Amino acid sequence: MAERRKVGNLLALAVLSYLTQRPMHPYELSRTLREHGDARSIKFNHGSLYMVVGQLAKAGFIAEQETTREGQRPERTVYALTDSGRHELRDWMRDLVEYPQHEYPHFVAALSLIGALPPSEVVKLLRRRLDRLAEQCVEIRAIIDDTLGKGVPGLFVVEEEYRLTLLEAESSFVERFVEQIIHPKTGWGRIWAEFHGEPTPTDERQQS
């Protein structure tokens, strides 16, 4: 489970995966990744790609196959997957699917220090957050519908469905949280506000 991989960057996983189809040179990988929209799921960045390709080659997961040159353009080095690379890809995928990872989303960090802001402000900010979350939901819906509309099978948008699930869960969490804060009798707002030297808040449920 989550062993220390020789190459840990998830971009490498995408590279391995694309190379199962055919050998490619880095720029082609780059283009394909971006076009295929994988950059939404895996942090992508031109510089890192070359780094990762280098690491994979050093680790023996891919191998330089040929070096061609067209006209005066820089040389393009074509890489192919090795057996060891094919194995690494499967093994890594199994790992990722079976074992949930402890991660550190930004919002978790913010929540853990939320007491640093006064509750009246937090409520305002959370309501704005709800709007943004809703926007993101429609955006993702659009991507999904658009892709399915082109006849692509649903399996290829499953990661977007997942995101959507999480966004919806977050939204309803935030709604509940806001209620907890502003609930006039049992809410946390009172002591929290006092701690910040704010006037005891009135019931704000009707606002914006």
Add this chain to the structure above:
Amino acid sequence: MAERRKVGNLLALAVLSYLTQRPMHPYELSRTLREHGDARSIKFNHGSLYMVVGQLAKAGFIAEQETTREGQRPERTVYALTDSGRHELRDWMRDLVEYPQHEYPHFVAALSLIGALPPSEVVKLLRRRLDRLAEQCVEIRAIIDDTLGKGVPGLFVVEEEYRLTLLEAESSFVERFVEQIIHPKTGWGRIWAEFHGEPTPTDERQQS
């Protein structure tokens, strides 16, 4: 929104937050962070802490206040929050609470490349994942109950409640996904399996 901060590591946020209480030296911060359990929400690591403190000092958000030494132990440099640091803390928190960030969880990456594994295996792995997710849920529940049991107000475990919400959402997503794959008539399993050269799967719903 999400401007380029002088110091971007979320550990720095925790440091700023702790220093609002009183000036401390790095090791004290380190201990406090670990004891207070913030390491579950913010990636923490001894080395990074010193780095971050250095960065914060260079950026003027904290300032060296005094340097003491007890016996022959190394010097301890005590840092205090500056006005600019206090401002940065609030500003950063507002940012994090209001704006959802696009993040890259490992599972999303795996889903986006899920076709690399054959469906029969994916189903097996997803079922195992469900078990692990359930374990994590009870673990978090325990932390929450334990903390509340000590009389700590609920506000201080809100980040764990959030995690829990996300875990539950993920669980139900995975359950639905498994159903999608194995559904005998409308499921994705059939073509997917063929693509991998596997025998067309039978209805596996009764298995483990």
Add this chain to the structure above:
DNA sequence: GGGGTCATGTAATAGGTTACATGATTCT
């Protein structure tokens, strides 16, 4: 009083991001 572990920090290394460079192609 020798073997752990706590307290405290620095240095070495590896990893990732940004900036730079340069010929080719296309647009106006």
Add this chain to the structure above:
DNA sequence: AGAATCATGTAACCTATTACATGACCCC
């Protein structure tokens, strides 16, 4: 023909993680 953009890669810089170092305290 000059400007913008694509194609392709390297180098410089920052950030983060691991490893190392050393005196104090505690236990048996």
